[in-house]
Amino acid sequence: MSGARLLRLAALLLGFGFLYGPIVILATMSFNASRLVTVWGGFSTKWYAALLHDEQMLRAAQISLSAAALSALIATLNGLLAALALARFGGFRSRTLFAGSIYAPLVMPEVVLGLGLLLVFVAFGVERGFLTLVLAHASFTMCFATVMIHAALKGCDRTLEEAAMDLGATPVRAFALVTLPLIAPSVVSAYLLAFIISLDDLVIASFTTGPGATTLPMRIYSQVRLGVSPEVNAISTLLLGLVAVALGLSALLTRGRAKGGGAG
């Protein structure tokens, strides 16, 4: 009995150590005054200060953030409609094609998606830049948003909506008044997921963006290719911190909601 418990504890420790070790080391190194990873030159925030003066990096961050915000919005709206079709329309014609096209990009190699999207833009004669970046990101993050909202809709009690319709609401109103508030947390999560995936993407952005719209991952990538650098450690740590704070907030939010729901 206790032997099994010990094994489980070991598995947890090893698993979390493997997952978090590299991240923690990276974050620690970003405060290292020395350029060498193996030498601790004292605590320093100079690499962060240097970042603030890196115009290119700041510009790239700005582009990435706005592209992520915009593409995630399109992806979430599209995903909501697609999830609705999948969850509520039953076995309509061409459902398999529709559903298959939704799920496939989740596992499709990014190089293929990026190349394909680029060819579409070329075929339609659209100049590559911020617009194509947003369109491309909206396309492939839509799948993630759809899957997330679909899961929420499936877990939603359909009879609530039917009750609303029975009480005289039109289908659209019933959905807006009953179901939408219920799945709202998932819709928000879907937006966040789409946002983060867009913010993180290197491959598809490299294919579909133009010279005027270099994203943050592209900028980081071009620096990383030159080797480990403390500035990259610093910006990485900032991004990690940002995600950690966002995850913490969302956990607090959902916990408060769960508690409120339990009390009511």
Added chain:
Amino acid sequence: MPEGGKRRRLTRGEMLVIAAPYAWIALFFLAPFALIVKISLSHPAQTRPPYEPVFDGAGLAGFFEKLSQLGLDAYRGLAEDTLYLDSYLSSLTIAGGATLICLLIAYPFALAIARAPRRLRPVLIGFAVAPFWTSFLIRVYAWITLLKDEGIINHALMALGVIDAPLPMFATSGAVVVGIVYSYLPFMLLPLYAAIERQDASLREAAADLGATPFQVFLHVTLPLSRRGIVAGALLVFIPSVGEFVIPDLLGGSDTLMIGRTLWNDFFANRDWPAASAAAVALLALLLVPILLYERAQLREGAR
């Protein structure tokens, strides 16, 4: 539920709902594939790569004129050039090996989380999946610091006196495997955890009651009942790993061939669009079976 039953036409209202996502998918998912296939059949003799900031109408027309002269040259190149063949083979081995290692690491991890006290489970799985939300690029980058000759692992091993000279870990296929395992672990972990956690505890008790030792309980009950999770996790790791670009590019050596990287180089360095497209088609053909398996599982799950 009407799912799985006879297929019906959409009502007008439903069409209104589905129009936007359907059009979007057609334009940005189905059309790209058609174009990839089409361009892969064009002649590779591109005197001027169509890689310019502006495409005027004439340039586009000329481009498509070339496309109309279909040919299999790109595929012939694919078949003859050992670079491609080697890339495919090594992509499969690296992705397969990484998937296996991922499973071996994730299974005890998922099992430990699923067997933790009920209250702790959401917290543990939350922390286990949290790194997925952080930048993929940064997580891969973090391993450079660890694996380099003058990196932390080598430094620590030499300080401990285990080795005299640095182990060459960075820029190897092994490093790529480590990177894939690390990056895709959450994809393996989540389906495994879901499959193990939802198992009825009384099944294990029944097995123990019938004389099964703890190991036999695992072998005959827990493991077979998590088969779906294993398949889903393996596909979720294997499929994207085969076409992975970032990991082999950052952690692999110049001799680490992977098809995603080869395709990237064809496109960006050699500006050979037909060759890149042919490589993409071949990659999809390679992944067709696993992708269809995954799709089937998703559709089944979605219809439930």
Added chain:
Amino acid sequence: MTDAPLLSIKGASKRFGAIAALEDVSLEVGAGEFFALLGPSGCGKTTLMRLVAGFETLDAGRIEIGGADMSGAPPHRRPVNLMFQSYALFPHLSVFDNIAFGLRRQGKGRAEIAARVAELLQIVRLEGVEARRPDLLSGGQRQRVALARALAPGPRLLLLDEPLGALDRQLREETQFQIKEIQRRLKTSFVVVTHDQDEALVMADRIAVMRAGRIEQIGAPTEVYERPATRFVAGFIGQMNFLEGHIENGAFVGAFGRLPAEGGGLLQGAKAVLAVRPERIAIAPTTQENPGLDGVVEDVAFRGETTHFRLRLPGGETLRVSRGADSGAPFCVGDAARISIAPEAGRIFASE
């Protein structure tokens, strides 16, 4: 029952956090006996069973099976099998493989396993479904597979957790007799856990009535029915009338009047409760010259073989009375009736 008990539980106690699930429980089950643990949900009967099977560990006390101390023995090393309330059939295995599971763990040969499974399927009358998966079976079939699987390894003691709980009413009655018959044939000790008194009364040789982690009474069905040891047992098993009153000169006196009764060991003047079953109350027209209490018939319910009356007594108490059909004068709602209760028909408990 033989002299050495097969299962012996001594002073068993078990706590879950602040909740005492079992407190100082002792009982014995003989070889070949059909024993029932009866009680409302939360009384500790399931905990007791899980302790015997080895899924929980005792805080205090001792469990012996066939004279061997079971403390520290994991479930797979106990000569006990359990039929789960949910059946816990392995969904990935066929009916055959489910039943063969325990046999394979014993390292039995192929031919032997096949023969044993066939024998069990015949015992539970379920031939022909060997190849099917459990989810393709009906509820009744699943129940029988679960029974066969638990019997397959040839346990000395079979534990059955609410074995009929998931069946509908008609199937339940049929299955009660089948289980009883199988037990008689195999001569294996059965311990059935149930909250359903009918189940316990019909099937068991002896019943332990439990309440809040303690055993209230152990006895044969007729014993717990006719001579309940506590007020709880009296109320839990079968229909029962309770009348409040006190003891006065060899009689039970209440607002309703006076009834001759045995004192039940209580002192003169002590507050007490008289428990009497509906069928032990005689009902007759007031015209007859017989002693008793007069009441008014408030309700008459014809139930085929019996007729049930609800009477209102002068003190305001209601009393349920039942008697066989066609025995005695008919009564209508509003009729006056005289009831009589023989001294040995009721039992007197001290007021709680």
